[in-house]
Amino acid sequence: MTLREKQSLFAQHVARLIDRAFELGFEVTFGETWRSPEQSRLNAQRGMGIARSLHGDRLAIDLNLFRDGKYLTESEDHRPLGEWWEQQHELARWGGAFGDGNHYSFLHEGRK
Numbered sequence: 154m155t156l157r158e159k160q161s162l163f164a165q166h167v168a169r170l171i172d173r174a175f176e177l178g179f180e181v182t183f184g185e186t187w188r189s190p191e192q193s194r195l196n197a198q199r200g201m202g203i204a205r206s207l208h209g210d211r212l213a214i215d216l217n218l219f220r221d222g223k224y225l226t227e228s229e230d231h232r233p234l235g236e237w238w239e240q241q242h243e244l245a246r247w248g249g250a251f252g253d254g255n256h257y258s259f260l261h262e263g264r265k
Contacts, residue, residue, distance in 0.1 A: 156210065159212060159244070159259060160211045160212060162242070163244075166245065166259075167257070170234070170241075170257060171216070173238075180222075181216050181217065181219070182217045183217070184216060184217050185214075186215070188206050188209050206264075207258045212258055212261050214256075214257050214258070216255050218231060218234070218255070227254065228248070229249075230254065235247030235257070238257050245257070245259060245260075
């Protein structure tokens with residue numbers, strides 16, 4: 154599968170992810186959907202990510218969840234959605250395993 158094909162598949166699954174979030178009673182806004190290589194390097198230097206972020210490959214998205222107008226900031230808040238996400242495709246990864254609960258991605262070149 155080419156990177157472009159994987160990006161397209163990821164986008165299709167993100168649409169389902171957002172629909173599922175609303176089905177679970179969440180409201181959703183976008184966090185980071187794309188990150189420049191420069192920002193990825195800066196984040197890595199600050200210990201806030203990796204230099205070759207999947208956001209730069211357009212294979213990761215951060216979602217902000219709300220319930221009853223309240224912004225949900227804990228990784229645990231994302232658990233029902235994250236666990237559902239990981240069951241949708243063999244490439245789907247949820248950041249809750251490494252403390253980044255609002256991060257949803259597709260595995261690529263060993264990166265999640």
